[in-house]
Amino acid sequence: MTARLCFSSLTSLPNPPSISSSSSSTRVHPNSISFKLPSRFRYRNADRRRSYQIAATLTVDSQTSGEKTLDTDRPRVLLEVKDLTAIVAESRQEILRGVNLTINEGEVHAIMGKNGSGKSTFSKVLVGHPDYEVTGGTVSFKGEDLLNMEPETRSHAGLFMSFQTPVEIPGVSNMDFLLMACNARREKRGEPTLSPIEFFGFLSPKLAAVNMNPRFLDRNVNEGFSGGEKKRNEILQLAVLEAELAILDEIDSGLDVDALQDVAKAVNGLLTPRNSILMITHYQRLLDYIKPNYVHIMEAGAIVRTGDFSLAKQLEKEGYRAISSA
Numbered sequence: 001m002t003a004r005l006c007f008s009s010l011t012s013l014p015n016p017p018s019i020s021s022s023s024s025s026t027r028v029h030p031n032s033i034s035f036k037l038p039s040r041f042r043y044r045n046a047d048r049r050r051s052y053q054i055a056a057t058l059t060v061d062s063q064t065s066g067e068k069t070l071d072t073d074r075p076r077v078l079l080e081v082k083d084l085t086a087i088v089a090e091s092r093q094e095i096l097r098g099v100n101l102t103i104n105e106g107e108v109h110a111i112m113g114k115n116g117s118g119k120s121t122f123s124k125v126l127v128g129h130p131d132y133e134v135t136g137g138t139v140s141f142k143g144e145d146l147l148n149m150e151p152e153t154r155s156h157a158g159l160f161m162s163f164q165t166p167v168e169i170p171g172v173s174n175m176d177f178l179l180m181a182c183n184a185r186r187e188k189r190g191e192p193t194l195s196p197i198e199f200f201g202f203l204s205p206k207l208a209a210v211n212m213n214p215r216f217l218d219r220n221v222n223e224g225f226s227g228g229e230k231k232r233n234e235i236l237q238l239a240v241l242e243a244e245l246a247i248l249d250e251i252d253s254g255l256d257v258d259a260l261q262d263v264a265k266a267v268n269g270l271l272t273p274r275n276s277i278l279m280i281t282h283y284q285r286l287l288d289y290i291k292p293n294y295v296h297i298m299e300a301g302a303i304v305r306t307g308d309f310s311l312a313k314q315l316e317k318e319g320y321r322a323i324s325s326a
């Protein structure tokens with residue numbers, strides 16, 4: 001069966017995403033892609049939150065990939081967050097209480113902070129998670145108003161988020177998923193799409209960089225993957241999507257020491273002077289492998305301190321009490 005999966009509409013559907021056979025489709029969405037669908041494909045049981053994750057992960061672009069900075073000596077500001085406040089949409093509980101953060105291209109930033117300080121909420125608000133409502137402040141991404149964009153448009157613009165708990169997609173092989181994502185990006189850039197064989201050539205060095213066994217390509221996306229395998233797979237997706245700002249939420253959790261080194265090596269290999277990384281982590285050990293330019297401490301929904309790597313070392317040695325603003 002051939003099916004058509006419309007990435008851009010996933011987040012806007014009132015119901016779980018569905019797959020329509022191409023024979024019954026009368027209109028083709030510009031971001032949709034035809035692919036062979038295994039007969040066991042089951043999307044109807046997916047909930048809306050998962051759809052959001054799929055869309056946030058899948059949609060790719062490069063509308064702005066051809067942009068050039070006018071002043072090539074000065075790094076471009078990728079993300080500028082000013083006085084951002086946000087609440088949980090359902091309970092109206094205030095979580096973010098005035099976050100300020102600027103990320104230039106080529107920089108690696110790390111956010112640390114006690115459990116419940118708002119780190120994940122901040123990253124989810126950046127990618128437009130429907131659980132949260134922004135109540136104040138501004139966020140610009142490459143000069144555009146990020147908060148006015150739909151989640152898929154944010155992804156189109158070059159934002160990628162690796163979730164603490166990566167989504168499973170039953171019925172879609174990893175290979176199909178990555179191929180779709182890659183070709184969606186190429187289409188947006190006006191480049192010819194890759195055949196599965198060409199794509200394998202593109203993917204092979206990335207697989208090697210993440211030290212991932214090619215047999216994972218035949219398995220359904222993240223289904224039955226161990227925690228560490230899911231994290232590697234997230235970095236593989238990042239490598240394929242070539243996002244300009246990657247938000248990595250606890251990418252080190254659940255990784256053994258070898259896997260941590262592999263993942264860190266792969267992330268470092270993806271860094272260029274044109275892209276940036278925002279890591280959320282509890283542990284200095286990740287920062288030993290992916291060296292941050294800036295370390296921020298989040299407390300009660302705001303960034304209360306910023307420093308360099310030595311701040312993470314101080315934290316490891318003395319704990320939050322020593323550097324708390326309270």
Ligand SMILES: Nc1ncnc2c1ncn2[C@@H]1O[C@H](COP(=O)(O)OP(=O)(O)OP(=O)(O)O)[C@@H](O)[C@H]1O
Pocket residue numbers: 088091093095113114115116117118119120121122131
């Ligand atoms: N969808 C939600 N519904 C209710 N409460 C929420 C929701 N999202 C976040 N919170 C609350 O907001 C606070 C901040 O949570 P968040 O996950 O952002 O913290 P964190 O700093 O990432 O924590 P951790 O280090 O434990 O991952 C917590 O008290 C959490 O319970």
